[in-house]
């Protein structure tokens with residue numbers, strides 16, 4: 049077994065038995081489901097909205113080359129520097145280069161999963177720059193030297209007491225554990241960071257090809273400040289984020305909010321087209337947009353799973369996923385967790401090393417059902433399994449299935465199955481529950497069903 | 513009409529009563545039941561494990577044998593999804609593609625067959641108990657069956673249906689249950705606690721595989737719950 | 749080859765095999781025809797009120813749900829009276845604003861030191877202001893949002909930095925829904941868009957600690973909207 053699968057299995061074993069974790073996460077996500085449903089029902093026709101979103105994303109990706117060129121041209125026309133990065137390394141170099149040229153020291157960041165994907169913070173800190181996450185959840189996990197637990201709710205696994213201890217240790221905030229007071233502690237600390245920061249760094253939720261704009265969705269106002277105060281602004285986004293038209297946002301903004309946090313609309317939905325214009329009083333003097341591929345074109349090259357690029361990173365599939373809810377976000381060991389992470393990580397980081405995520409699913413399809421842009425997530429997990437097996441057969445399973453076929457296709461042999469099964473079951477108690485038990489993976493936590501005294505076939509024949 | 517019944521291996525071996533109940537109900541409604549004895553498995557375990565060649569090996573005889581059937585009724589939502597939804601994917605681009613699509617069109621899960629195809633909701637059953645209904649995920653999200661079993665249960669004398677908080681997977685998932693036993697068990701526990709919260713005596717489902725998993729947990733943990741297949745309720 | 753050419757070449761190569769159009773997932777939605785799906789947005793988006801009075805009522809209900817203040821004022825006098833009441837209730841000492849007929853009148857009536865952002869400003873000075881008073885481009889009835897741009901709201905920081913954001917809107921600025929707001933942006937700005945366009949929907953908030961709602965995470969804790 050390779051390292052990621054071992055890591056996944058052992059951590060999953062621990063977390064899925066942690067009843068405190070289970071209860072805490074289920075409660076939070078059940079509350080989310082209530083508001084999500086309320087706001088989905090507020091749509092005149094939610095299925096039609098979802099279909100429209102899927103088609104709009106399909107169109108955006110179907111002409112991705114055209115839309116990217118249009119986006120870049122429009123951005124550049126207004127003085128934005130557009131950079132293209134094939135890999136995470138290229139993106140890091142581009143960003144480091146901007147920072148060095150500006151003689152910058154400190155960088156304030158608003159939430160960006162793409163920056164997690166390319167491990168930007170580590171790279172910047174290694175070069176001696178100060179990087180501060182400003183989204184409250186991200187700020188908390190950064191102080192804990194952790195990765196985000198969830199792509200939308202980075203610190204949802206922490207209780208207020210843990211945050212109190214953390215803030216008291218790192219920020220001398222005393223003994224308050226009131227969420228409001230803790231939030232105000234972070235606000236005060238971060239406000240100073242904003243004023244000092246040389247560079248404001250953001251991610252993006254959408255990029256509008258038609259008008260050359262970057263759309264950022266948030267609740268706290270931290271991205272708005274990131275885009276207002278520092279002299280230089282940098283946005284990193286995946287190339288799949290494009291939408292064809294400005295008015296597409298009339299659908300995508302409410303859709304993202306509803307699926308993401310269960311709100312009708314998030315607090316700040318902001319479009320940025322370029323640096324401060326001559327008549328404007330503030331804003332960055334330079335605006336850089338970095339377009340990141342990092343193997344997204346590999347997903348693009350697979351027509352069967354191309355719709356995975358429609359993802360708007362709302363997190364809805366994580367929230368309904370019984371695997372995610374029981375193993376937690378950190379167990380995945382990936383930037384993108386939950387169903388979408390299980391689908392795309394094999395493309396982004398290697399099928400053989402990450403195929404276990406596609407196997408770790410009961411294929412219940414709750415993800416496909418909830419995805420606001422109709423990505424066929426559950427079926428993609430099946431396709432990943434098929435592709436993994438085609439590329440590198442797992443012989444024990446393959447031989448097992450071949451044997452099963454041999455028996456199950458021959459009624460004369462199949463006749464023996466219940467007979468042998470009954471004998472096997474009579475002997476089972478000898479080893480049951482021990483490591484010698486061939487059914488240990490089942491019997492460790494569950495009882496086995498009994499082979500019937502008379503099978504259906506035996507009954508059917510008996511009727512004559 | 514002649515109804516061809518597809519009995520998957522685990523129903524044959526472990527839960528024959530489910531198949532027997534289906535035969536009785538269909539015959540009571542005046543239909544002739546045909547049971548192709550040589551068909552034992554739809555190939556789903558291999559399919560879900562990524563071994564599509566082996567899955568095709570088991571699925572081809574199914575295609576051939578069921579070619580001339582009028583309607584096929586499948587005694588499990590999950591195997592129903594296999595025949596109806598996944599065969600067309602499994603055989604896409606092969607010379608069996610059209611046969612798979614033709615089969616798909618005439619396949620029904622049992623409860624769906626009664627309600628949608630036959631228009632029957634009252635089969636004269638009586639089952640005085642408080643029950644909750646577990647939607648097997650494949651029935652719910654691949655076959656989009658939600659109302660049919662509830663319509664049937666609503667006409668069972670003496671039966672009271674209480675819904676669980678949400679439609680959540682029981683954690684079985686075929687080979688998943690043994691590849692990731694602890695995750696699967698945790699999911700089963702969540703399911704059981706939701707069922708217990710309803711105060712129901714029985715979990716009813718259209719999928720014996722889900723019930724097998726849930727019952728395995730109930731027995732191990734000594735929970736005050738019983739499982740029963742919808743067909744058995746309807747045959748009472 | 750540049751990275752740009754590399755990426756675009758990979759994209760074009762990948763797109764040579766088309767992907768099937770998004771299918772129906774059994775939820776009864778059918779594929780739209782060839783018009784862009786967003787053109788039919790009003791058929792599926794949350795409903796928006798038709799008449800002006802209904803739109804005011806809808807905006808007001810949304811604002812309440814979002815915990816924003818919303819007041820309809822009959823004329824400038826009422827606006828100025830309500831503003832001074834707010835000044836006294838919150839004991840404002842310094843006000844930040846920008847030049848426009850409504851905001852100028854408001855600042856004059858408040859009789860407090862005013863920082864105008866129009867010609868540039870010192871961030872530390874802005875930090876000391878108790879309130880930022882701005883105009884807007886539109887109010888969106890459907891969502892309870894305030895649409896601001898760098899042009900209508902005195903730059904980027906004025907509407908986000910001070911702890912209280914007061915918006916002064918004219919009645920003709922109320923629009924029914926998001927599609928109308930985007931139409932308005934296209935109509936008013938054409939190809940010369942301001943560098944920032946923002947839909948503000950309620951005061952700043954976070955739920956990052958135990959998913960408990962806290963207002964004023966980074967942006968204003970209070971948002972008050974006056975419709976004049």
Ligand code: SF4
Nearest residue numbers: 359360362363365419
């Ligand atoms: S796959 Fe769908 S549900 Fe999951 S994060 Fe992406 S858009 Fe949201």
